[in-house]
Amino acid sequence: MIRHSPWDTPPYDFAIGLRPIGEDEWLEGGDAEAARKLALYDGGEPVFGELEGSREAQEEVRVLVEKATGQAADPTLPPLFAASLLCADDLCLMEKVDGEWRLTAVSLCSGTFFTAADSLGLSLKDLHGPVPGFEERFLTVVERMFNAVRPDVIMQRRNWTVLNSDELYLPRSGPVRERIAAIDPKDAGDALFVRVERQTIRKLPETGAVLFTIRIWRHPLSALRDDPHRLSAFAAAWRGVTPDFQAYKGLARYGSLVEAFLACS
Numbered sequence: 001m002i003r004h005s006p007w008d009t010p011p012y013d014f015a016i017g018l019r020p021i022g023e024d025e026w027l028e029g030g031d032a033e034a035a036r037k038l039a040l041y042d043g044g045e046p047v048f049g050e051l052e053g054s055r056e057a058q059e060e061v062r063v064l065v066e067k068a069t070g071q072a073a074d075p076t077l078p079p080l081f082a083a084s085l086l087c088a089d090d091l092c093l094m095e096k097v098d099g100e101w102r103l104t105a106v107s108l109c110s111g112t113f114f115t116a117a118d119s120l121g122l123s124l125k126d127l128h129g130p131v132p133g134f135e136e137r138f139l140t141v142v143e144r145m146f147n148a149v150r151p152d153v154i155m156q157r158r159n160w161t162v163l164n165s166d167e168l169y170l171p172r173s174g175p176v177r178e179r180i181a182a183i184d185p186k187d188a189g190d191a192l193f194v195r196v197e198r199q200t201i202r203k204l205p206e207t208g209a210v211l212f213t214i215r216i217w218r219h220p221l222s223a224l225r226d227d228p229h230r231l232s233a234f235a236a237a238w239r240g241v242t243p244d245f246q247a248y249k250g251l252a253r254y255g256s257l258v259e260a261f262l263a264c265s
């Protein structure tokens with residue numbers, strides 16, 4: 001079953017798209033991810049990073065996640081990474097340092113073409129450097145929201161893309177993209193995946209840090225056939241995305257494959 005289908009409604013463009021959710025909707029449960037995440041960490045992959053001084057807020061995250069999952073985190077690991085082993089989500093801790101919101105600790109085991117090492121320490125502006133128009137259109141609103149959001153309000157946003165991989169840990173685009181040419185158009189429904197990021201934001205009451213969570217959901221395009229409305233909404237979004245959105249996500253690479261899938265659906 002497809003849980004999130006953010007392509008269902010226009011605009012087919014970058015958007016802030018935040019909506020409040022209840023505490024009971026915060027982490028969406030699902031697969032136990034601890035073994036996969038630990039194997040990446042122990043294997044030396046760049047899945048965790050922390051700045052000095054972030055432990056107090058990391059501890060606050062650990063307590064919140066323990067409460068939400070009803071499980072105890074491993075006390076021998078850094079608290080944010082230990083908390084991330086209890087849930088399927090990636091955990092990004094943002095703190096205000098010298099007047100700017102920065103990523104001060106991060107556990108990122110399902111990153112889509114970026115890693116904890118790439119992003120640790122960056123400001124909201126620099127994290128979004130590659131996103132067309134982010135600074136002009138969104139930065140001020142997002143910074144104000146991080147300043148003002150109350151600890152009892154949890155917000156959710158979602159985005160989507162199409163990729164020829166359903167792996168969760170995708171640190172780099174190159175190895176994925178070089179496999180596109182080998183896909184037979186008649187297999188596109190099973191070789192391509194719609195990849196949804198479901199993100200949440202919540203302010204931590206003690207330290208005033210912001211916790212940003214990222215959960216990846218992915219489905220083969222063929223799963224869209226289960227619901228004709230969802231399939232036609234996807235076709236409308238696919239054909240309606242703005243040029244900036246299409247270029248940023250590299251969607252043109254899949255153009256003929258997705259059209260072949262839609263033509264036989």
Ligand code: HEM
Nearest residue numbers: 014015016092094103114119127128130131138142159212
């Ligand atoms: C309300 C808060 C935020 C908003 C509205 C937002 C918005 C966006 C948008 C519009 C994109 C382009 C892809 C998409 O459509 O989602 C994006 C990408 C991204 N965001 Fe955010 N974002 C927020 C918070 C954060 C935070 C806290 C982090 C910290 C890790 C972050 C890290 C990134 C990264 C790494 C990318 C990919 C940039 C790249 O292509 O290299 N975002 N964000």
